[in-house]
Every structure is written in C-alpha cells, then in structure tokens.
Amino acid sequence: MLSNRETAPGHFHMVLGLPVPIADPVPGQFVMVRMPDRLDPLLARPLGIYGFSRQAGEARLELLYRVAGKGTALLSGLSTGRVLQVLGPLGRGFRIVPELRTVILVAGGIGIAPLTFLAEHYRGLPAVVEGREIVCYVGARCSEALVGLERMEALCSRVVVTTDDGTCGACGIVTEPLGLDLPSFRPGATVIYACGPGAMLRCLADMLRESPVPCQVSVEERMACGLGACLGCAVAIRSGENALSYVRVCKEGPVFDIHELDWK
Amino acid sequence: MNSTGNRPPSLAVSIGGLTLKNPVMPASGTFGYGEEYAPFADLNRLGAVVTKGISLLPRAGNPPPRIMETPAGMLNAVGLQNVGVRAFVAEKLPYLRQHDVPVIVNIFGEAVDEYAAVAEILSRAGGVHALEVNISCPNVKKGGIAFGARPESAAEVTAAVRGNTDLPVIVKLTPNVTDIVEIALAVESAGAHALSLINTLLGMSIDVERRVPHLQNITGGLSGPAVRPVAVRMVWQVAGRVKVPVIGVGGIVDSASALEFLIAGARAVQVGTGQFVNPRMTLDVIEGIEAYLERHGMKDVQDLIGSLQCTSAR
Numbered sequence: 001m002l003s004n005r006e007t008a009p010g011h012f013h014m015v016l017g018l019p020v021p022i023a024d025p026v027p028g029q030f031v032m033v034r035m036p037d038r039l040d041p042l043l044a045r046p047l048g049i050y051g052f053s054r055q056a057g058e059a060r061l062e063l064l065y066r067v068a069g070k071g072t073a074l075l076s077g078l079s080t081g082r083v084l085q086v087l088g089p090l091g092r093g094f095r096i097v098p099e100l101r102t103v104i105l106v107a108g109g110i111g112i113a114p115l116t117f118l119a120e121h122y123r124g125l126p127a128v129v130e131g132r133e134i135v136c137y138v139g140a141r142c143s144e145a146l147v148g149l150e151r152m153e154a155l156c157s158r159v160v161v162t163t164d165d166g167t168c169g170a171c172g173i174v175t176e177p178l179g180l181d182l183p184s185f186r187p188g189a190t191v192i193y194a195c196g197p198g199a200m201l202r203c204l205a206d207m208l209r210e211s212p213v214p215c216q217v218s219v220e221e222r223m224a225c226g227l228g229a230c231l232g233c234a235v236a237i238r239s240g241e242n243a244l245s246y247v248r249v250c251k252e253g254p255v256f257d258i259h260e261l262d263w264k
Numbered sequence: 265m266n267s268t269g270n271r272p273p274s275l276a277v278s279i280g281g282l283t284l285k286n287p288v289m290p291a292s293g294t295f296g297y298g299e300e301y302a303p304f305a306d307l308n309r310l311g312a313v314v315t316k317g318i319s320l321l322p323r324a325g326n327p328p329p330r331i332m333e334t335p336a337g338m339l340n341a342v343g344l345q346n347v348g349v350r351a352f353v354a355e356k357l358p359y360l361r362q363h364d365v366p367v368i369v370n371i372f373g374e375a376v377d378e379y380a381a382v383a384e385i386l387s388r389a390g391g392v393h394a395l396e397v398n399i400s401c402p403n404v405k406k407g408g409i410a411f412g413a414r415p416e417s418a419a420e421v422t423a424a425v426r427g428n429t430d431l432p433v434i435v436k437l438t439p440n441v442t443d444i445v446e447i448a449l450a451v452e453s454a455g456a457h458a459l460s461l462i463n464t465l466l467g468m469s470i471d472v473e474r475r476v477p478h479l480q481n482i483t484g485g486l487s488g489p490a491v492r493p494v495a496v497r498m499v500w501q502v503a504g505r506v507k508v509p510v511i512g513v514g515g516i517v518d519s520a521s522a523l524e525f526l527i528a529g530a531r532a533v534q535v536g537t538g539q540f541v542n543p544r545m546t547l548d549v550i551e552g553i554e555a556y557l558e559r560h561g562m563k564d565v566q567d568l569i570g571s572l573q574c575t576s577a578r
C-alpha cells in the first residue's frame with residue numbers, strides 16, 4: 001500500500017502498488033481486497049476500481065471507499081507499507097461506446113468511484129466524435145459525503161450536484177435534475193451509466209422504463225469468492241413472462257443493462 | 265528429491281477404489297464446475313475435483329441476499345442453484361474431462377427416485393469417477409425432513425444410488441443430527457463406499473438495527489473456521505466406528521487445519537470456504553501437508569491418518 005488518505009469523513013482514497021503484472025482493467029470492474037494476515041474478517045471485500053496507471057513498470061491501483069462496517073473500518077486504519085491480498089480485475093465492466101456524443105454519469109454516494117474511472121477512460125479515447133460531452137449528476141446525503149467531486153469536475157463538461165439535505169448543490173435526490181434533462185438527450189447519441197445505492201437505481205429504472213436512451217448500471221451484492229464459483233452474489237433478472245432467474249454480480253456483472261434486472 | 269536427499273513422502277490415498285494423488289480436494293459448491301478456480305489452482309495438481317450439487321432438473325436457487333459473513337465463518341442459502349444434470353453433462357463435463365484429475369460429482373434430489381435417476385445419467389456420461397451424495401436436502405415427500413436426518417431415509421437414498429451406478433458412492437453427511445455415528449453406520453450398511461462430513465451447520469443471523477434476518481431465506485448453512493471443531497469431532501467419532509474411508513470437511517483454512525482431520529482419522533479432506541479466503545488454498549494445503557510429513561520424518565501420509573495420540577475412550 002502506497003497511501004490511504006481520508007478525503008472526507010469516513011471516506012478513504014487508497015493507492016496500491018501491484019508487484020505482479022495484471023491486465024488493464026476495464027472501468028466498472030472490481031477487485032477483492034483482504035488483509036492476508038487475518039481470518040476475521042474472513043472474506044475479501046469487493047471494491048470498484050477508481051483509477052489505474054502504469055508508472056515505470058509498476059502498476060498502480062486506486063480505490064475509493066466508504067467505511068461501511070468491520071472490514072472497511074479495519075482497512076481504513078492501515079498505514080502505508082502494509083501488504084494486502086488483491087484479486088482482480090474481476091467481472092464485466094461498462095461497455096464503452098466511443099462514437100456517442102453524450103455520456104451521462106449518475107453517481108450516488110461512493111458510486112462515483114467506478115464512474116470517475118469511466119470518465120477518465122472516455123477522456124483518453126481517441127476522438128471518434130468531435131466535442132464529446134461528459135455530464136455527471138452526483139448525489140450524496142450531505143456535503144460531507146460528497147467525495148471525489150474535484151476529480152470528477154476536472155473530467156466532465158458539466159457536473160450537477162444534489163444533496164439530500166441541501167448543504168451543497170440542489171436539495172433533493174440526484175434523479176430529479178436528471179429527469180428534467182432527460183427529454184433533451186438524443187437517444188441515438190447518448191448513453192447513461194449509473195452506480196449508487198439500490199434506491200437510486202430503482203428510481204432510475206422506473207424513470208427510464210419508457211425511455212429509448214440506453215442505461216448501464218453497476219450493482220452491488222454480498223460476495224464470497226468473487227470468481228463465479230459460489231453463487232452467493234446472485235441478483236434476479238427478468239427472463240420472459242414472469243419468469244425469474246439469477247445471474248452472478250461478480251461474473252455476468254457488476255454492470256448490467258438497467259432493464260435486464262428485476263427491480264421488484 | 266528433497267534437501268536431505270530422501271524421496272518426497274507419498275501423499276497418495278485411495279477412496280472407494282479410486283486412487284487420489286494426494287488427499288486434498290475442493291468441497292462441493294465452493295468450486296463451481298471447476299473452471300473458475302483453474303487460473304489459481306491447476307486442477308491436475310488436486311487429489312480430485314468435486315463439483316457443485318447437481319439435480320435432475322435445473323434449479324434457480326434462492327432470492328438474495330444469499331450470504332452473510334459471521335464470526336470466523338459465513339452463512340449461505342444459495343438454494344442448490346444448478347444447471348441440472350443434462351446441461352452439466354453437455355456443457356460442464358467436457359471441460360473437466362480434459363484434465364488428469366478424478367471428477368467427483370455431488371448430487372442431490374427431493375425424492376429417492378430423483379437421486380437414483382441423476383446417478384444413472386452420470387454413470388453413463390463418461391468422465392465421472394465417483395458420486396458424492398448430498399443427503400442434507402429436505403425430503404419433499406416426507407414433510408421436508410432432511411434425508412440425512414434419519415438413519416432409515418439416509419440408508420434408503422444410499423441403497424437407491426448404489427443400485428443405479430457402478431461408480432464409487434461417497435455419502436455426504438449432515439451435522440444437523442443428534443447422533444452422527446448412528447447415521448454413518450446406517451449409510452455404511454446400505455453400501456456407501458466412503459463418507460464425507462460435514463455439510464454446513466444450520467444457522468441464522470439478524471440485522472439488529474432493522475430487525476430482519478440477514479438472509480432472505482432467514483436461515484442458512486454455516487461454514488468456515490467457526491465449524492471446524494464440530495467437524496473434527498464428528499470425523500473422529502465416525503472414523504473410529506466405520507470401516508469405509510472418511511473425508512473430512514469443515515473450516516480448513518491452512519495445512520494445520522487439514523492435518524487435524526487426517527490425524528483424527530480422515531483419509532482425505534475437502535476445502536470449501538477456505539478457497540474464498542485464498543483461491544490457491546488447496547495447493548497451499550497440499551504443500552503444507554508434504555512439508556509436515558518431511559518435518560516429522562514420515563514417508564507416507566498413511567502413517568499420519570488416524571494417528572491421534574490419546575488414551576481415553578471415544
């Protein structure tokens with residue numbers, strides 16, 4: 001571990017140096033992180049990839065995480081130099097569509113982490129289209145829980161902020177300003193990417209039910225193996241009339257087409 | 265050759281006529297159908313591969329959340345999701361056949377004839393080396409009590425599977441019983457070639473803030489280091505009473521925990537939850553057992569099996 005800094009109360013930015021070669025991660029992919037010297041917590045924790053770079057042969061992995069319980073609390077207490085067990089990159093990330101003009105990002109809370117990496121990726125793409133705009137709608141509980149805003153602002157053409165309590169940006173939930181702008185998006189030229197709490201994604205799914213604008217969401221579920229072997233991370237998808245089946249967030253996901261998932 | 269110029273100790277064991285190059289295999293349900301862990305643990309180095317439980321028809325499994333971490337363990341209620349025996353044979357088995365490793369297929373059913381039917385299909389499939397019969401499932405025709413909870417129904421399933429296959433039959437016992445020895449003896453008399461134990465312990469955990477169970481299914485199976493002492497005790501009790509080989513399962517997270525089972529009398533071990541902790545756990549355990557044998561001057565893992573030093577009665 002190269003650094004582990006608290007960027008907002010209860011939110012940490014961690015940089016890891018990777019001694020073994022790994023494949024270039026796709027935005028939306030995740031890693032399973034564990035403290036190798038402990039059996040409590042027992043299982044590795046899934047964390048999205050916030051940034052990735054190669055410098056002088058060494059790969060650097062960035063994570064942005066919120067202290068949510070025992071595992072992340074212990075992680076936040078670790079200091080530079082500690083060795084962590086990192087498995088990844090895992091899962092299927094966001095599908096990139098280089099020829100689209102408008103990229104819309106919808107981030108709830110810590111959901112901004114994989115979307116920042118995605119914005120960076122779009123920024124780095126060769127210019128297939130002229131004047132591509134990246135617009136990000138960011139929502140958080142309060143101004144203190146708004147993490148990673150500066151970095152996102154540097155990558156986007158426009159950032160719209162909402163907080164539940166109105167301490168920063170507009171007061172309300174992030175889907176409100178998005179809903180207002182939705183009619184102005186050109187269906188064939190726009191893609192929406194979203195990551196955030198279940199309630200936000202459900203609201204988004206509702207809002208986009210009749211919309212022709214495609215939307216990819218990154219969802220969370222508890223994980224044990226992260227590799228597709230234990231079937232612990234299942235989420236329901238709609239498969240035909242009333243029929244439900246389950247897919248693995250760690251393997252078929254964590255990114256899905258919003259209409260593929262069953263939001264009930 | 266090792267550093268002292270001696271031959272490395274022999275790790276080979278035999279289970280129901282099947283020879284394993286070492287006594288370490290993954291536990292059913294924690295290894296998928298083999299492909300997921302292959303990048304971390306070369307399947308050819310394992311004693312055997314044990315696949316996720318297979319039923320006659322595909323099963324969707326339980327609604328999420330399906331898992332929850334608990335102190336030194338985890339609860340799962342996956343609900344025996346699987347692709348069904350026909351898709352298994354058509355889509356999953358070909359991959360496993362490419363390897364030089366015995367394939368043990370875990371099977372289950374909701375009725376005795378379902379177990380028998382799955383056993384028959386797998387016996388004719390080719391590339392299956394043994395069946396492991398999960399008798400922890402509820403018997404739908406008998407009010408949902410697990411087959412493995414009563415000696416009579418456990419024996420009935422065992423006999424039905426035996427009658428429909430020429431493959432070695434390993435019966436996997438549930439720990440959720442009053443007297444595991446009684447079940448083990450009943451299954452042995454019904455013709456089991458080997459026993460594996462333990463399956464998960466029935467458990468539950470609650471989110472106290474919201475006052476709801478952590479699992480959608482309410483209860484789930486407990487696994488991981490938390491169950492190991494229970495598993496070691498049961499293996500020791502059963503191994504002392506049956507003549508067929510016993511495979512020890514439950515909470516193995518390093519070679520020391522695997523050694524406990526072997527010393528208690530298990531002829532082989534399975535690693536389940538431990539693989540989630542470290543995807544190359546099976547190989548670490550194999551290497552650790554070998555190092556232990558060398559350190560103790562033992563030439564063969566057989567010298568270790570059941571070597572518990574204790575004077576008081578079982």
Ligand SMILES: Cc1cc2nc3c(=O)[nH]c(=O)nc-3n(C[C@H](O)[C@H](O)[C@H](O)COP(=O)(O)OP(=O)(O)OC[C@H]3O[C@@H](n4cnc5c(N)ncnc54)[C@H](O)[C@@H]3O)c2cc1C
Nearest residue numbers: 045046047048065066068069070071072113220221222254
């Ligand atoms: C694909 C994916 C990407 C993620 N990316 C990020 C990220 O970039 N930054 C970040 O802060 N968080 C992220 N999360 C959520 C993060 O995994 C959980 O907050 C974390 O596991 C909580 O662990 P804990 O020990 O602190 O909490 P505890 O509540 O003590 O954890 C108990 C158990 O529940 C699981 N769990 C609890 N909350 C979640 C959750 N929301 N999602 C999945 N499992 C959970 C834990 O893994 C653990 O097994 C991601 C989750 C997934 C599935």
Ligand SMILES: Cc1cc2nc3c(=O)[nH]c(=O)nc-3n(C[C@H](O)[C@H](O)[C@H](O)COP(=O)(O)O)c2cc1C
Nearest residue numbers: 291292293317340398462463487488514515536537
């Ligand atoms: C996620 C999960 C799925 C499991 N699925 C099966 C299964 O399909 N059939 C079976 O016989 N046992 C199944 N088990 C039980 C394990 O094979 C093993 O008996 C148990 O977990 C105890 O070992 P462990 O502590 O090493 O995990 C499953 C366990 C877990 C954790």
Ligand code: FES
Nearest residue numbers: 226228231233250
């Ligand atoms: S976490 Fe094991 S299958 Fe997804």
